[in-house]
Amino acid sequence: MTAPRFGIVLLPESLAGWGALCREAEDSGFDLLGVADSQSVFREMYVALTLAALNTSRVRLGPLVTNPLTRHLVVTASAVSSVDEVSGGRAILGLGSGDSAIYTIGAPPATLAGLEDAVVTLGRLTGGEPIDRQGRRWQVHRSARRVPVYLAAEGPRTLELAGRVADGVIAGMGLTPDVIRLSLEAIERGARASGRTLADLDVWWFAKTNVADTRREAIAPITMALAASANHAFRFTLEGKGVPPDLHERVRCLQREYDAHHHEIAGAGNAGLTDRWGLTEFLVDRFAIAGTPDDCVAQIRRAMSAGARQFITTGFVPDPRGFMRRFMGEVANLLRGD
C-alpha cells in the first residue's frame, strides 16, 4: 500500500504570522494547502492565498473551498489565475455549493446545474478559452495555465458530477469504509460518463482532524468542526448518505441550531451542539481523524482499506502549528512504512 498524502485547510483568522504558518505547513510535509473562504468571518481568501504563495515554494494551494455566488465567475477565474502566477503554477481551485459564505448573506446555495456550469466555465476561463455568454465574450486574458478545478461533494449526485466534470474531488460524505465505497462508486459513475476512469481524478478525503495525548482531549476542541460537518454534509437530504435512521431527527435539530456566523470558530456557539444532540461519537466516526497518534493511524488505515489515499486535514484548532507538527511528525510518520 502506498503511504497516504496529506493536505491541510487553514483559516485566515488573522494575517499576523500567516505567512510563517503557511511555510510551516509546507515544511511539515503537507502536499496541499487550502485556505477557507468566508468573507464575513475570515480575512480575504485571495489575499491570504497570495501571502501563502509568497511564503512557500512547493505545496499546491488554493481556495478550499470557494463558491460560485459571492464573486462573479470571471473574478474567481482572474483571482485564482493571479494566485497561480504568484505561486509559479501551484494553484488549484476548490469549489463548493457555498456554506457560511452564502448563509451569512441569506443566499441560497448553488444548484447542481450551477455547480456544473461553474466547474466547466472556470476551467475554461483559467485556461484562457473564450466563452460566449450574455452577448459578450468572456475571456480572462492574463491566465498562463488552466488551473485544475476540484469540486467539494458531500452526496452521491455531487460526487458523480465531480467525477464527470472536475479535475479533482474533495470528498466530504464521510470516512467510514462503507461511505468511502459509496463515494468512490459515485465518482466512478461520473468519470465513466465522460469517458474517464477513477484514476483520472485527483481525489482527496476531507477529514476533521486533531491529535492529542488522549482521545477526549483531541475531540473536545473540534466539536464545532464536527457540528459544521453535520450541518453541511446533510443539509439537502439524509437519504443515500448512510446515516442511521434513528439519528435523522437529531441531525435536523443540530442543523436548526447551527449558527453560520460562528462557522468553524473554536469555542464559539456551535461547539456544544454535538454533545447536546448526542451526535459526537457518530460524527467523530464519520468525519474525523482525531485522537491519539495511534487512534489517528487506525482511522486512516481503516479509510485506506476502502480505497482512500489522500486526506485533507483541518487546522481548525487553537494551536494549528502544534497540530501540524504532531500530525505530520507522529501520525504521518507511523504510516510512512505502509
Place this chain on the structure above:
Amino acid sequence: MTEPVRVHLRVPGTAPMPELMALLRDIEAAGFDGAGILDSQMISRDTFVVLGQAAGQTSRMSLFPAVTNPFTRHASVLAGAIQTVEEMAPGRVKFVIGTGYTSASTIGRKPATLAEMRACITEVKTLLAGGAVDWGGGARTELAFASKRPIPLLMAASGPRAIELAGEVADGALLLVGFNRGIVETALGHLERGARRAGRRLEDLEIVWAVRTGTAATLSEARRLARPTAVHWGILRWGGQWLEPAGLHLPPLEIPDAVRQIYPDLSHAQDWDAAIRATSFVPDDVVGQLCDAMGLIGTPEHCADRISEMTALGVRNLYLMPFQTFVGPEQEVRAFRDVVFPRLRAAGLR
C-alpha cells in the same frame, strides 16, 4: 505654504507580478502619494491580489482598488477584502467604487444603477464601521474583523446624478469629468448639492480629480498619443455632458465602424496604434481642444503649469490615469518625478 497637491497614479495589473511590484516601488520612490490598482477582471490581474502584495512592498503611499464595482463581488466580500488590505497597510487604504465600466461591459451587463450604488456603499460602510447589515431572509451579518479604523470610502462618478449621490452617501468622490475651469466648477456644484442633501458641506468630502494624463516630448506628440481617449470622451461622447461646461463646440462628425470594433473599447484598446489610426476622421484641432478640456496632455512642463492653474479652483488631489491600459505608466512616473514634482515644489504646491 498652501495645502499641497497630492498626486495618485493609476496602475493596471496587466504586467507580470514581479514587474508590477517593482513599478509600485518606483512610484512610491518617485514621490507619488498613492496608487490605484485597476479592477477589471478580464484584462487585469485581480485587484485585491495585487493590493495585498503591494501592501508589503510599499510603506508610505496610499493604495486603493481603482475602481471596483458593486456587482462582480458581493458587498460583504468587498468589505472583507478592503479591510484585509487595510490590516496589512494600516491607515494607507482607500476604497473606491463606481458603477463599473469594462468590468461590466466585458461580462455583458450594464453599469450599476445609482440605487445599487447607494445600497452597496451603505452596506460596505456599515460593515467597515463594525455594524451589522440585514441581507434579507433573516441573514444579518457583521464583519467579524472590522478594525473600525476609518477607511475613506469614495464613489467614482462621471455624471451629475452620480456625483450628487457621491456627495450624499460617500466619504468623498473620485471625479472623472474632465479638467478645465468650467468642468471643475460644474462638478463641484453637483457634489455640493448631494452633500447638502445629507447635511454636509464640500469641505467634509475628500475630492479626488481623476485626470486622463499623457506626457510626451512635444505637445503635438502628446496629443497624437491621446487621440483614442480624446475621441472616446468627446466624439463618442463618453464625457458628453461635460462638453458644454467645458466650453467646447465641436463640428458634427460621422463615426466610422472601425472605431467600434476596437477591443474592449477605444479608450482601453489593446492595440493602441490601431486605435490611433481608427481616430483619423477627427481633425487635429478638434483633438487639441478635447485634450485641453479633459486632462493633462502635453509636455511635463505644460502639465505642471496646468496643475498650478487648477489649484486656484481648489483642486488639491489628483488621480492620474495614463491612457494606455496595456502599457505601464513608466513614462508618467519619470515625467512627474523629474519635472512635474520639482516644478510644483518650486511653486510651493508640494
